[in-house]
Amino acid sequence: MSMHLLLFSTETKNDMKLNNLLLIFLLGALLFIHSCRSPESDEKLRSKIEAALETTAGIEVDVEEGNVTLDGQIGSDSLKQDIENRTKLAGGEGIKSIHNNIIVNLPEPEDAREKYHEIMGGAIDSTLTRDVNLVLEDFPTITAQVKEGIIIATGNLEKSKIDTLKKRLEHIKPKGIDMKGVTSR
Template sequence: MKVKKIISALALTLAIACAAVSCKSKISDADLKTKVEAAISAEHSDISVDAKDGVITLSGTVGTDTEKQELEKAVKNADEKNVKSVVNNIVVETPQIETSTDDTDLISKVTDATKDFPTVKADVKDGVITVTGSLEQARVQTLKMALDALHPKKVDMSALTVK
């Protein structure tokens, strides 16, 4: 009878010990959010963080895709044990390229860009470059890229004759 009581007591003690070990303390959503915000806030205070059951949701804007990926990695590294997944809703905003509308400035740049194309004439009006003349097929793309690099409103090459 004593042996049965001892075995029962040991079994109960073992069950309680196993249950206590298997219960892990779960971090609250608020604490996890605070931990993640601390990990990314040094450089990105404009990124919003939300935490729900170990799933972190990021929102906001950054300048490059690399920044977006680095933020996601930083979130995962902030608490590898409690961050189950990351929903990355960050938008990458590319800077807008300013178009050149100053015809005087654009004319001098167009003259310089077309100096190697003697059979081509380029006129500028209201930020639009109109190209006339003739040019070999192999050189059309080079001319177009040079003129596009000046950031005009438009490059119109419809009057150009391609040989």
């Protein structure tokens, strides 16, 4: 009888191990199936997010297996965070992760300062003067004033540095640059 009891308890332990392994396998399979999303659900999630972001131009939304990627360019960190928050709200539990690749601070268009001049008149001169003064820190022998968006530079500079000065002044996008008063040594 004790031999029979020993066999029974051994079989029960083996059965329990097998049942535990089967249970672990089934749970793993369920988690795997749950984590896999069909392209249709990704498409629905993308549509929800795009609808929530429709007032923000230039943002691209990509969704792959519940992972959302945001791309584009905007003008502020707060707007970038707002876009991410609206994405979370729109997607809810359908989102596994958000990769916010949005770049802050759009590059200034080539004609932006000129258009701003047209709108603001001479008020831009103070901003332009500040930018010119920052450039001139590297060129102590040069002085400049700004009139109606045009930089008027005077002073004496090594010939090899005149092009560098001009390029740096052009970079701040004035309406024009008058370098007639700059002489070379």
